[in-house]
Amino acid sequence: MAKYIVGFDLGGTKMAAALMTPKFEVKARSRQRSKAHESGDDIYGRIVNTIHNAVAEAKIDPKKELVGIGVGSPGPLDPETGTIIDCANLNWSNFPLAKKLEKEFGCPVVVDNDVNVGTYGEFHFGAGRGAKHLVGIFPGTGIGGGLVLDGRIYHGASGSAGEVGHMTLDPHGPNCGCGKPGCFEAFAGRNVIAAAAAAVALRGQAPTLLKNKGSDVRTIRSGALKRSVAGGDEAVEHVVRRAAHQIGILGANLINVLSPDTLVLGGGLIEAMPDLFREEVKRALKTHAMPFLRKFCTVKIAELGDDATLMGAAKLIAEKLEA
Amino acid sequence: MAKYIVGFDLGGTKMAAALMTPKFEVKARSRQRSKAHESGDDIYGRIVNTIHNAVAEAKIDPKKELVGIGVGSPGPLDPETGTIIDCANLNWSNFPLAKKLEKEFGCPVVVDNDVNVGTYGEFHFGAGRGAKHLVGIFPGTGIGGGLVLDGRIYHGASGSAGEVGHMTLDPHGPNCGCGKPGCFEAFAGRNVIAAAAAAVALRGQAPTLLKNKGSDVRTIRSGALKRSVAGGDEAVEHVVRRAAHQIGILGANLINVLSPDTLVLGGGLIEAMPDLFREEVKRALKTHAMPFLRKFCTVKIAELGDDATLMGAAKLIAEKLEA
Numbered sequence: 001m002a003k004y005i006v007g008f009d010l011g012g013t014k015m016a017a018a019l020m021t022p023k024f025e026v027k028a029r030s031r032q033r034s035k036a037h038e039s040g041d042d043i044y045g046r047i048v049n050t051i052h053n054a055v056a057e058a059k060i061d062p063k064k065e066l067v068g069i070g071v072g073s074p075g076p077l078d079p080e081t082g083t084i085i086d087c088a089n090l091n092w093s094n095f096p097l098a099k100k101l102e103k104e105f106g107c108p109v110v111v112d113n114d115v116n117v118g119t120y121g122e123f124h125f126g127a128g129r130g131a132k133h134l135v136g137i138f139p140g141t142g143i144g145g146g147l148v149l150d151g152r153i154y155h156g157a158s159g160s161a162g163e164v165g166h167m168t169l170d171p172h173g174p175n176c177g178c179g180k181p182g183c184f185e186a187f188a189g190r191n192v193i194a195a196a197a198a199a200v201a202l203r204g205q206a207p208t209l210l211k212n213k214g215s216d217v218r219t220i221r222s223g224a225l226k227r228s229v230a231g232g233d234e235a236v237e238h239v240v241r242r243a244a245h246q247i248g249i250l251g252a253n254l255i256n257v258l259s260p261d262t263l264v265l266g267g268g269l270i271e272a273m274p275d276l277f278r279e280e281v282k283r284a285l286k287t288h289a290m291p292f293l294r295k296f297c298t299v300k301i302a303e304l305g306d307d308a309t310l311m312g313a314a315k316l317i318a319e320k321l322e323a
Numbered sequence: 324m325a326k327y328i329v330g331f332d333l334g335g336t337k338m339a340a341a342l343m344t345p346k347f348e349v350k351a352r353s354r355q356r357s358k359a360h361e362s363g364d365d366i367y368g369r370i371v372n373t374i375h376n377a378v379a380e381a382k383i384d385p386k387k388e389l390v391g392i393g394v395g396s397p398g399p400l401d402p403e404t405g406t407i408i409d410c411a412n413l414n415w416s417n418f419p420l421a422k423k424l425e426k427e428f429g430c431p432v433v434v435d436n437d438v439n440v441g442t443y444g445e446f447h448f449g450a451g452r453g454a455k456h457l458v459g460i461f462p463g464t465g466i467g468g469g470l471v472l473d474g475r476i477y478h479g480a481s482g483s484a485g486e487v488g489h490m491t492l493d494p495h496g497p498n499c500g501c502g503k504p505g506c507f508e509a510f511a512g513r514n515v516i517a518a519a520a521a522a523v524a525l526r527g528q529a530p531t532l533l534k535n536k537g538s539d540v541r542t543i544r545s546g547a548l549k550r551s552v553a554g555g556d557e558a559v560e561h562v563v564r565r566a567a568h569q570i571g572i573l574g575a576n577l578i579n580v581l582s583p584d585t586l587v588l589g590g591g592l593i594e595a596m597p598d599l600f601r602e603e604v605k606r607a608l609k610t611h612a613m614p615f616l617r618k619f620c621t622v623k624i625a626e627l628g629d630d631a632t633l634m635g636a637a638k639l640i641a642e643k644l645e646a
Contacts, residue, residue, distance in 0.1 A: 133480050156582025157456050158619040167576040168611050253490040259479025288491050296481040
């Protein structure tokens with residue numbers, strides 16, 4: 001009888017499950033878009049449903065053949081117990097996600113922070129193959145970070161280490177969504193970039209963006225920014241390069257502290273404009289990272305896209321089953 | 324026959340050896356002040372001499388009773404091999420310190436970065452007893468950092484992780500001694516503080532400092548700053564508090580990334596004015612550290628002073644001998 005595991009990505013805008021062999025060959029997938037203003041119980045119900053759909057598509061017997069589930073979830077959460085401590089987006093507070101799924105499916109479940117898990121996916125299967133000390137930076141609405149030190153996800157005392165986007169770029173800078181002043185995220189998060197792009201569009205300096213998307217920050221996503229830059233909106237390119245440079249200063253800080261061998265840059269914005277980001281980040285590293293530490297570190301663009309979290313989560317549960 | 328180990332602190336202004344039992348009871352000490360413009364070989368000769376002096380004072384037979392030596396040294400260095408890669412102060416380049424001492428004394432030798440080793444000393448014997456994830460910040464001429472993660476010194480890919488003072492506080496800030504712009508060290512290193520204090524003394528706002536020390540930055544050390552603040556030089560107090568606040572922002576960055584359970588602040592400046600520094604650092608943490616991570620972290624002032632490196636080095640060699 002065959003054995004299968006599930007890797008699950010509980011994202012802000014979608015949830016996705018992949019049913020895999022213990023050798024990480026994907027046999028079936030299932031995904032759903034997130035709904036706004038859903039109750040925590042409804043979200044949990046859809047997680048169960050999404051896993052059942054993947055299981056059904058693969059035509060396996062979940063009671064006998066599903067041996068483990070790995071989940072990447074927003075946090076903060078306790079990776080030891082798989083309890084989500086507090087997540088406004090999911091309407092969960094002290095929600096024992098791992099325990100509930102274990103009861104539901106009768107198999108072991110691990111839950112870890114989505115950015116950690118995505119970084120771990122890149123570490124094992126993507127841009128970080130062969131690394132030992134890897135730092136992942138994933139700019140999006142927030143700027144997420146994942147740390148794999150000595151080959152293992154590093155959690156720290158709270159379980160929630162790696163809040164790299166909330167390091168301070170300028171103590172006198174604008175307030176961040178977290179309430180603190182001057183975080184990197186308050187300068188280089190995607191909504192901030194989109195807002196700056198909308199502003200230059202409104203003052204007539206981004207005709208391509210204005211024609212395609214107007215000035216509604218909500219609609220200016222990674223693809224729109226990419227097309228604007230490609231279409232010759234120099235003022236938007238300046239906005240994006242400035243943010244990319246700030247991401248590079250963040251990377252330099254992390255090199256100076258952690259001396260990783262690999263710095264992986266991922267997320268929709270960077271994957272849309274990999275060359276621009278690589279160029280600006282490297283320029284910032286040259287100025288702000290200690291040369292002796294920098295020369296040990298390779299900068300890479302994430303390779304797995306949306307699959308990073310699925311794959312990392314599957315790897316985590318596979319390791320737990322082997323232990 | 325008894326067995327003894329040596330903990331050695333190779334500092335910028337002095338070198339010191341302590342001969343200890345395997346239970347870290349100090350039996351003899353020896354120390355020498357550093358001499359300026361000495362050759363690398365002369366410095367090495369004085370290291371050997373200092374260890375011999377401690378051995379002689381304890382009246383033991385080094386050939387039979389000295390079983391290991393641990394050294395904390397400036398770097399960068401390779402902690403695997405104990406080779407000092409490059410140290411301008413010591414006139415060493417690719418200097419195989421561990422190998423030479425092993426040959427000289429016929430026993431195993433470990434060499435690690437002095438700030439790492441001092442942090443490890445505080446972790447085992449000082450302010451960090453009972454910690455699991457500890458970050459040490461030691462402002463002096465430079466701002467050194469040591470990381471003990473999961474109970475072990477963290478070295479990263481280069482062997483030289485923990486360059487916390489070279490994170491960027493302001494990309495447009497003054498140049499640091501390392502050549503990069505805007506490092507924390509360029510704002511809150513002791514010489515920078517001393518220079519700012521000298522400037523306010525010259526403009527007549529620090530009568531106590533001016534009377535005691537004049538305006539020569541070289542003479543304005545931690546004790547002089549302490550007496551100036553205690554003597555009512557409010558402008559100097561402002562200078563020191565500003566730097567202490569910046570050290571606090573640095574601590575917040577490290578909490579956000581590493582989520583330690585313990586943040587140890589040490590070095591002459593902080594040990595001279597512990598209350599002032601604790602107050603400003605805590606204030607900065609409240610503004611700049613993520614609340615969820617901050618509540619897992621206790622701020623402590625180093626307890627071992629100059630002995631931290633000796634003790635940490637002794638612990639490192641003791642562990643190597645047990646392994």
